[in-house]
Amino acid sequence: MSDDPEYKPETHTAQALGWDEPAFQGIVPPIYPSTTYARPADNQARYGRMYSRDANPTYDHPEALLNTLEGGAGCRLFSSGMAAVAAVFQSLGPGDHVIAPEVTYHGVRTWLKEQGMRWGLKVDFVPNGDLVALAAAVRLGETKLIWIETPSNPMWDIDDIAASVAIAHGAGARLAIDSTAASPVLSNPIALGADIVMHSASKYLNGHSDVLAGALVTAQDDDFWKAISEYRHIAGAVLGPFEAWLLLRGMRTLHLRVKACSASALAIAEHFHGHPKISKVLYPGLASHPGHDLAARQMKGGFGGMLSLRVKGGAEEALRLSGACRLFKRATSLGGVESLIEHRAGIEPADSPVPPDLLRISVGIEDTGDLIADLERGLEEV
Ligand SMILES: Cc1ncc(COP(=O)(O)O)c(C=O)c1O
Numbered sequence: 170m171s172d173d174p175e176y177k178p179e180t181h182t183a184q185a186l187g188w189d190e191p192a193f194q195g196i197v198p199p200i201y202p203s204t205t206y207a208r209p210a211d212n213q214a215r216y217g218r219m220y221s222r223d224a225n226p227t228y229d230h231p232e233a234l235l236n237t238l239e240g241g242a243g244c245r246l247f248s249s250g251m252a253a254v255a256a257v258f259q260s261l262g263p264g265d266h267v268i269a270p271e272v273t274y275h276g277v278r279t280w281l282k283e284q285g286m287r288w289g290l291k292v293d294f295v296p297n298g299d300l301v302a303l304a305a306a307v308r309l310g311e312t313k314l315i316w317i318e319t320p321s322n323p324m325w326d327i328d329d330i331a332a333s334v335a336i337a338h339g340a341g342a343r344l345a346i347d348s349t350a351a352s353p354v355l356s357n358p359i360a361l362g363a364d365i366v367m368h369s370a371s372k373y374l375n376g377h378s379d380v381l382a383g384a385l386v387t388a389q390d391d392d393f394w395k396a397i398s399e400y401r402h403i404a405g406a407v408l409g410p411f412e413a414w415l416l417l418r419g420m421r422t423l424h425l426r427v428k429a430c431s432a433s434a435l436a437i438a439e440h441f442h443g444h445p446k447i448s449k450v451l452y453p454g455l456a457s458h459p460g461h462d463l464a465a466r467q468m469k470g471g472f473g474g475m476l477s478l479r480v481k482g483g484a485e486e487a488l489r490l491s492g493a494c495r496l497f498k499r500a501t502s503l504g505g506v507e508s509l510i511e512h513r514a515g516i517e518p519a520d521s522p523v524p525p526d527l528l529r530i531s532v533g534i535e536d537t538g539d540l541i542a543d544l545e546r547g548l549e550e551v
Pocket of ligand 1: 249250274276322349369370382383502503
């Protein structure tokens, strides 16, 4: 078994906590496709499982592994990252006040603006990383949750997790964080005081662009966590057992992949920083990035595989660059083994704060030189 707490996270992921298949000691855990579980004559659910909406044993492995990696008190998988996001907000009550950043994954912003308002939540958006604005937005007795995302999509601003926690807790609120871009390899927000960590597991955790999943990890097994768990049980936004199994398989290489993406992203950012056709490289690993020192303190061993390029000449030239790429795939999403490039303003809603000249890049695990050459080739067309 590799579930000894003394082992390093790399060991936990490689061996998926060392769980074996119980019947024949296969070293890969099985998929449990059954939706329901037979009971003995006394009619009691012998193994604590009755019906597989949220009780499928295939969830146990990836949930236990992610919980270990994040240092949590519990983990729940969902059918997508957005289902996990919705579970957090819908576990609040009508009238509760939420504060979220202005620049964040656009699905979260849209959910809060449209569904959140319908749910009766009161929502304020504050500039990313502005602790004074965050503190000023707090409504004592009303603010129940502060949501942050760091590094945040797609400008890669850095939020101070511990300072945001202090503001939330000072107001009796919880701090929830979308840690998708950092992954548990580069950040453990619970160690900095966060209450809930959210991941779109469709990204780095799975890593192969073939599973849609979301996850929440809690710092405390408290009433809010019980409400979230009950919400999942009754709302039923669960993933299928095959997806849960694929997710675990993907997670086994999480550390290798994230470290490779991160090293390559840094090299790409450094290469294009100061390029005559690029007005700005947005990447927290660059010393010139305003959040660099903070990121260096609160992230571990790298700054992630996501960066954005602002192309001189606006949307037209940005699209010319992405259109000329042969290796980078023009596709949305992130965190897979293959590199993606995306004109972000083109896919975000009309209220998007993203500038039209911005290309978001998800760096995969290809050869770094090949990726740089592909972007250089694209820039020749600009
Ligand atoms: C940072 C971030 N959070 C949440 C989500 C939503 O995740 P999903 O697509 O799995 O619903 C995404 C998806 O792109 C994302 O990038």
